[in-house]
Amino acid sequence: MESMGSESVTELLLRWRAGDKACLDKLVPLVEGELRRIAHHYMRMERPGHTLQTTALVNEVYLKLVNQAQVDWQSRAQFLGVAARLMRHVLVDHAREQCREKRGGGAHLLPLDEGLAISPAKSAELVALDDALHDLARFDPRKAQVVELRYFGGLSVPETAEALSVHPNTVISDWSLAKAWLKRELSPRSANGA
Amino acid sequence: MELERWQKIEELYQAAMAQPAEQRADILQRACCGDTELRAEVESLLVAARGASSFLEGSPVYTTTEGGPRPTHAMFPDEIAGAVIGRYHLLQKIGEGGMGEVWLAEQKEPVRRRVALKLVKAGMNSREVVARFESERQALALMDHPAIAKVFDAGSTPEGAPYFVMEYVAGVPITNYCDNHRLSTRERLDLFMRVCEGVQHAHQKAIIHRDLKPSNILVIDVDGRALPKIIDFGVAKALTQKLTADTMFTRVGSLLGTPQYMSPEQADSSGEDIDTRTDVYSLGIILYELLAGAPPLDMRSIAFEEFLRRLREEEPPKPSTKIRTQDAAASTALAHKRQTEPLALAKEIRGDLDSITLKALEKDRSRRYGSPSDLAADIGRHLNNEAVLAAPPSAAYHARKFARRYRVALATGGAFLLVLLAAAGISIWQSIRATKQRDRADAAAASAQAVNDFLQNDLLAQASASNQSGPGTKPDPDLKVRTALDRAAARIAGKFDRQPEVEASIRETIGQTYLDLGQYPEARTQLERALDLERQVLGAQSPKSLKTISLLGRTAFLQGEYAQAEALDDQALQIKRRVLGPEHPDTLASMNNLANVYYMLGEYARAEALDTQTLELRRRVLGPEHPDTLRSMNNLAIVYYAKGEYVQAETLYSQTLEIKRRVLGPEHPETLSSMSNLGIDYRMQGKYAQAEAIESQALEIQRRVLGPEHRLTLNSMTNLAEVYDQEGKYPQAEALDSQALEIQRHVLGLQHRDTLLSMSILANI
Numbered sequence: 031m032e033s034m035g036s037e038s039v040t041e042l043l044l045r046w047r048a049g050d051k052a053c054l055d056k057l058v059p060l061v062e063g064e065l066r067r068i069a070h071h072y073m074r075m076e077r078p079g080h081t082l083q084t085t086a087l088v089n090e091v092y093l094k095l096v097n098q099a100q101v102d103w104q105s106r107a108q109f110l111g112v113a114a115r116l117m118r119h120v121l122v123d124h125a126r127e128q129c130r131e132k133r134g135g136g137a138h139l140l141p142l143d144e145g146l147a148i149s150p151a152k153s154a155e156l157v158a159l160d161d162a163l164h165d166l167a168r169f170d171p172r173k174a175q176v177v178e179l180r181y182f183g184g185l186s187v188p189e190t191a192e193a194l195s196v197h198p199n200t201v202i203s204d205w206s207l208a209k210a211w212l213k214r215e216l217s218p219r220s221a222n223g224a
Numbered sequence: 225m226e227l228e229r230w231q232k233i234e235e236l237y238q239a240a241m242a243q244p245a246e247q248r249a250d251i252l253q254r255a256c257c258g259d260t261e262l263r264a265e266v267e268s269l270l271v272a273a274r275g276a277s278s279f280l281e282g283s284p285v286y287t288t289t290e291g292g293p294r295p296t297h298a299m300f301p302d303e304i305a306g307a308v309i310g311r312y313h314l315l316q317k318i319g320e321g322g323m324g325e326v327w328l329a330e331q332k333e334p335v336r337r338r339v340a341l342k343l344v345k346a347g348m349n350s351r352e353v354v355a356r357f358e359s360e361r362q363a364l365a366l367m368d369h370p371a372i373a374k375v376f377d378a379g380s381t382p383e384g385a386p387y388f389v390m391e392y393v394a395g396v397p398i399t400n401y402c403d404n405h406r407l408s409t410r411e412r413l414d415l416f417m418r419v420c421e422g423v424q425h426a427h428q429k430a431i432i433h434r435d436l437k438p439s440n441i442l443v444i445d446v447d448g449r450a451l452p453k454i455i456d457f458g459v460a461k462a463l464t465q466k467l468t469a470d471t472m473f474t475r476v477g478s479l480l481g482t483p484q485y486m487s488p489e490q491a492d493s494s495g496e497d498i499d500t501r502t503d504v505y506s507l508g509i510i511l512y513e514l515l516a517g518a519p520p521l522d523m524r525s526i527a528f529e530e531f532l533r534r535l536r537e538e539e540p541p542k543p544s545t546k547i548r549t550q551d552a553a554a555s556t557a558l559a560h561k562r563q564t565e566p567l568a569l570a571k572e573i574r575g576d577l578d579s580i581t582l583k584a585l586e587k588d589r590s591r592r593y594g595s596p597s598d599l600a601a602d603i604g605r606h607l608n609n610e611a612v613l614a615a616p617p618s619a620a621y622h623a624r625k626f627a628r629r630y631r632v633a634l635a636t637g638g639a640f641l642l643v644l645l646a647a648a649g650i651s652i653w654q655s656i657r658a659t660k661q662r663d664r665a666d667a668a669a670a671s672a673q674a675v676n677d678f679l680q681n682d683l684l685a686q687a688s689a690s691n692q693s694g695p696g697t698k699p700d701p702d703l704k705v706r707t708a709l710d711r712a713a714a715r716i717a718g719k720f721d722r723q724p725e726v727e728a729s730i731r732e733t734i735g736q737t738y739l740d741l742g743q744y745p746e747a748r749t750q751l752e753r754a755l756d757l758e759r760q761v762l763g764a765q766s767p768k769s770l771k772t773i774s775l776l777g778r779t780a781f782l783q784g785e786y787a788q789a790e791a792l793d794d795q796a797l798q799i800k801r802r803v804l805g806p807e808h809p810d811t812l813a814s815m816n817n818l819a820n821v822y823y824m825l826g827e828y829a830r831a832e833a834l835d836t837q838t839l840e841l842r843r844r845v846l847g848p849e850h851p852d853t854l855r856s857m858n859n860l861a862i863v864y865y866a867k868g869e870y871v872q873a874e875t876l877y878s879q880t881l882e883i884k885r886r887v888l889g890p891e892h893p894e895t896l897s898s899m900s901n902l903g904i905d906y907r908m909q910g911k912y913a914q915a916e917a918i919e920s921q922a923l924e925i926q927r928r929v930l931g932p933e934h935r936l937t938l939n940s941m942t943n944l945a946e947v948y949d950q951e952g953k954y955p956q957a958e959a960l961d962s963q964a965l966e967i968q969r970h971v972l973g974l975q976h977r978d979t980l981l982s983m984s985i986l987a988n989i
Contacts, residue, residue, distance in 0.1 A: 169226070203238055206241065207273075209276040210270070210273035210276050211269060211272070212276075212279070213276040213279050214272035
């Protein structure tokens with residue numbers, strides 16, 4: 031899955047943008063692989079105490095995989111949308127993995143310098159968040175997307191607006207309500223069994 | 225959760241959030257109309273919102289190398305919307321930048337007003353961010369200018385998050401404001417100059433904005449006056465990192481502003497220091513947009529790296545070119561937003577405003593305006609009809625400016641002084657060239673100086689003095705200029721005894737001006753004297769002498785003294801044939817002139833012969849599609865027409881028209897006049913249907929391209945009216961006639977002011 035295949039990411043992106051939906055399926059594994067690779071790289075390189083920003087990560091993937099000379103502004107936004115979703119998968123997958131281990135599955139422990147470093151507490155939170163987001167997406171997919179883009183992808187308000195083709199004000203108000211709803215859902219008194 | 229219910233919840237939630245906290249309960253009470261479940265739902269969300277300010281604002285990923293997770297939530301209290309920070313009640317988030325958020329807040333004491341409160345964005349707590357935030361605050365606090373949003377207060381929350389409080393500017397971006405209020409170009413320039421003043425103020429405090437763009441320059445109405453306010457100095461003291469794709473995107477908090485207004489040096493990989501001229505560049509882009517409706521290079525539609533490359537390498541199109549290359553609908557809309565029409569708008573922008581804008585956008589910083597105040601000063605000069613620094617230096621330009629400026633003082637006399645200066649400029653140059661060729665460089669410089677001095681001091685001083693007649697009287701402008709010319713003419717004698725070529729130059733110039741004024745005898749006197757001198761000093765065959773002979777020929781022609789004209793033109797032709805050769809374009813031009821004289825004398829046979837010869841030669845030497853060749857075709861056709869040989873004329877007219885249509889385009893003025901000529905010919909042959917067709921076609925195009933008030937358009941109207949008349953279509957004929965009359969009346973009012981000026985320029989340059 032790591033090999034780049036005969037079609038470059040740029041071509042796939044452009045064709046996807048032009049309407050060829052099948053390209054997304056080919057695009058995703060390529061991007062995901064790169065995302066993981068870069069994330070690991072970041073972790074090993076980071077100075078102590080320096081927080082990893084997913085923004086930086088996602089953008090680096092973008093710069094790495096996409097030929098700047100061929101792709102315009104709007105395409106970048108679309109790409110970031112994909113990357114954000116992938117970021118979510120990557121992180122949540124890892125978090126679920128950690129949770130499973132914690133529950134004494136006896137599986138191998140991931141050494142600290144491999145994979146992404148997420149604290150155990152955070153892992154549980156991420157899983158809960160992911161579940162809640164799925165719930166939200168059932169009756170308001172756009173708000174779930176806003177959260178995915180901004181939290182997992184680290185996109186700014188204008189970038190999110192671009193990716194979703196809405197006005198920035200819409201993003202701001204969506205973000206506000208989505209956060210409120212998620213916070214409420216994730217608060218201890220209304221916790222779902224995790 | 226059903227969709228409909230959720231939508232209702234959302235509606236209530238947003239409505240409540242837009243209000244101050246203490247009023248929310250009431251709103252909910254009223255809106256929920258007894259639906260307690262709904263109310264509870266919304267209320268629980270509002271409560272959650274209060275605690276969610278930092279929720280999800282950080283990154284989901286941490287490092288572990290310090291042995292434990294480092295939380296990235298914000299350092300300020302959970303309660304934010306509706307919260308109180310210091311003595312400010314936060315109302316609503318109104319903006320989000322790279323590292324900060326801006327909230328609309330209400331100050332209760334000591335004075336009740338709305339303010340803008342800027343704080344560090346949730347999730348950003350690094351020392352770097354806080355330091356930058358602090359430097360922005362300090363930068364703003366230093367400034368005190370009406371065009372810059374003021375800082376009132378600053379502080380930190382109990383948790384240690386810094387904030388500062390600014391003037392709340394309830395305005396719209398400058399570009400939107402100008403369009404919404406349909407500000408004219410002049411009004412836009414005035415507003416823009418005030419923006420420059422503000423930026424200049426910042427520069428004087430050693431602060432470079434670095435991110436000037438329309439959304440950072442809001443305009444508000446104060447007592448009916450438009451006031452710009454520059455907000456957001458957020459990147460003002462940013463690190464001097466070069467801006468490439470990676471630094472742009474991977475900087476903390478995502479894209480650092482839009483690259484649309486970024487200067488070439490910011491995009492340059494050599495990483496030069498940014499200085500005040502970077503702001504000048506951004507101002508230039510904004511000016512461009514205000515004038516032409518769009519920036520010179522639109523980044524939306526091209527790849528980012530391509531944008532950077534073009535920014536670095538390609539010259540921007542002139543604003544007037546950008547306006548011109550739009551389709552009719554777009555340019556009408558554009559002009560409409562500036563309270564004008566497309567043609568007038570392009571004319572307004574062409575020239576100075578083009579030059580000024582491009583100078584602000586120079587890629588080489590040393591060629592740009594050094595400061596915003598320099599830019600504003602040049603705009604001021606333009607508005608005052610003075611010469612702007614950005615314009616290419618030329619005698620004609622300065623003369624034009626000079627004339628425009630003193631137009632008020634000199635009435636239409638200015639037009640002729642303009643001619644004088646322009647012509648003098650040209651003849652000075654010619655005289656310098658001639659003398660330089662004879663190794664008299666110093667003398668040449670001195671001559672040029674002498675001529676200049678004379679013109680400035682004697683002639684123009686005369687002109688302004690001669691205009692200081694009674695305050696209430698409406699002076700006859702021609703009289704004043706004539707007087708000035710007369711006096712100047714008198715003064716020349718004896719002044720340039722040792723500089724005959726200078727005297728010749730001046731006399732020729734003055735002679736030409738008399739000619740344009742219709743003062744033929746006076747023109748004659750000057751030109752003859754000039755010719756004498758030229759013959760003496762330069763020889764009878766010299767280009768200058770030849771030119772003067774031609775001028776004398778034209779003078780005679782215009783006086784109606786065709787015999788004399790014939791003699792002079794013939795003389796010129798002989799010399800040219802000998803000196804330049806029988807097929808030289810200048811020789812051919814002389815042949816043309818002579819043929820014109822024959823025509824005027826009524827000697828059609830000789831005219832036809834000479835025109836035919838000229839046409840043949842021009843076809844061969846210049847090519848069948850050269851403008852001069854076309855002119856010859858036209859002239860010959862006219863001779864046929866005059867002889868009554870309409871069919872032969874028609875053939876030639878058609879041929880000419882076909883070529884013009886093809887080479888110049890169907891809407892070129894020359895093509896249009898060919899159409900008119902053909903139309904007249906058709907009419908004479910009684911081919912009324914064809915005449916009507918071609919005349920109405922020409923008229924339609926002229927109306928559109930030249931405008932309904934243009935001389936040629938009026939001509940066409942008259943022509944077409946005559947055709948209708950011949951056809952018996954009397955109502956149409958009458959309608960057109962009265963239309964034409966109406967326009968003529970209107971135009972007459974404007975004619976004196978403008979048409980004279982432009983025609984004089986055309987006559988001599």
